[in-house]
Amino acid sequence: MTATLQQVPLPLREQAEVRDRWLAHRLTALLPGWMDDAGIDLWVLVGREYHEDPVLSTMLPATWLSARRRTVLLLHRTAGGVDALAVARYPVGVFRSAWRPEDDDPAATQGDAQWAAVRRAVDDAAPQRIGIDVSATFAHADGLSHTDHEQLLAALGPWAERVVPAEELAVRWLETRLPEEVAAQHAMNALVHTTIDEAFSRAVVTPGTTTALDVAWWIRQRFHDLGVDPWFQPTVDVQRAGLPGVHEDLVVEPGDLVHCDVGLRTLGLTTDTQRNAYVLRPGETAPPAGLVAAHAVGNRMQDLVTGAMVPGRTGDEVLAAARAGAAAEGIDGDVYSHPVGHHGHGAGPAIGMWDAQGGVPGTGQAVVHTDTTWALELCVRVPVAEWGGQVVRMALEQGIALTAAGVDYLDDRQTRLILL
Structure with a gap:
């Protein structure tokens, strides 16, 4: 048992540091194997402010108490591990930003521009199987809302044929x-x-x-x-x-x-x-x-x-x-x-x-x-x-x-x- 965790609660600032350290370790050390076990090479999580996917909420920085606007996270299994990307209006902790809204066409709505950025990231990843959080068994793995589901599939275009439920992956991540x-x-x-x-x-x-x-x-x-x-x-x-x-x-x-x-x-x-x-x-x-x-x-x-x-x-x-x-x-x-x-x-x-x-x-x-x-x-x-x-x-x-x-x-x- 680590010295800092022998007693709880910790001061809030220390809690944030601990939680962010745990998240970074899970993404780099554990997630690659779970993605391999599930046969998923791109995991897409989507959540909106105050309506977060239960899995996505565990991946947000500890200083984020909810998603901000629409937050899209993409976890791409690569030869070197997992490339953690964020298509979001604001930086998302350890996730690398894959969208700069200021570079978009000023005439485009932010929603359309964000989904276009998601599509570009998927094109770059060229995944074989795309996992999304839909599940009839586990509520924890069923966090993709109806609206975001429809809009994500529309944005994916032909990649939508490669979408599969990420239930097994979501449960392993959470449990x-x-x-x-x-x-x-x-x-x-x-x-x-x-x-x-x-x-x-x-x-x-x-x-x-x-x-x-x-x-x-x-x-x-x-x-x-x-x-x-x-x-x-x-x-x-x-x-x-x-x-x-x-x-x-x-x-x-x-x-x-x-x-x-x-x-x-x-x-x-x-x-x-x-x-x-x-x-x-x-x-x-x-x-x-x-x-x-x-x-x-x-x-x-x-x-x-x-x-x-x-x-x-x-x-x-x-x-x-x-x-x-x-x-x-x-x-x-x-x-x-x-x-x-x-x-x-x-x-x-x-x-x-x-x-x-x-x-x-x-x-x-x-x-x-x-x-x-x-x-x-x-x-x-x-x-x-x-x-x-x-x-x-x-x-x-x-x-x-x-x-x-x-x-x-x-x-x-x-x-x-x-x-x-």
Whole structure:
């Protein structure tokens, strides 16, 4: 782990420097191989201000908070690597400018002149296969808008016959993590875990007074004060003996099982975490044995999923193997794990969804790769004797990295209930 990434968040200027360094490395060291694997020698990305292609937005300079006017990026696979070109009104970071609007015919509209510049760049590249971001499976790879799609094809002329979907390439770009990015996600998960520990403490929760919703808003405010952003509204819920179900609108009371689901964003990366706490009753020093056992079953379900995460398997194959292992051990649970990277629900294979335990059409057929990070998300249902046999839904979610060495828990997983 690099010294600068051992703690987050970094000051904004340092974040920009780190992100731009990552981008330059990915373009030069990784993209050529991915383009070869996908059989694409020219990748064209188009986005307009406030309507960015999800992939294009990850290639913009860190100081760009959106595209500017229409931004067109062309990535040309050459014998020496990838030639990164920008056909845009303004310079685009490490991309070499392929258009000088001031050189255009003053009578031409800027839109026509820009598309003409795109055509000239394509003529120069003379590609065999042109990748564009259209996909019926992954929203992340479907970022080319209808209007830009039509105008791009018109500008390409005869080259339009060589256009193919760039889905495989877009997913690899988004799902793959550099070692430094994994280090950053370790630190990000540590920050999340520390924040949850603080939220699930008497410094924040006064049993009998504080509601689950109060705790959720405290977490969101804490993220804001720390200088990081949530990528979804935090949720906190309660399960209670004698009150079946999961509830987000209750006052927290002694004897409750309290659960949270939170995720933050910084450095262009995200986290997704769920943890559980028990509110001690007066005189108690430990949770009921049944809740402890239920959490241990959840940890065992995690082991079954990570053990099934073999590179080369599809998400559906991982799901089937994990569920078969659970069935053999008598575990009642669901698996709905997903990649996490630039996006919280990231590009890459879905390993189940809460409402699709038999496999996920489309995204479940994607293949698991190394150098990816995941939210290991699942739940188990266990009857608790101390609660009169009431079934508790123990939900866990933990960041993990999958590398050639295997699965690494990001800042370790929860193996014991937090005591509140």
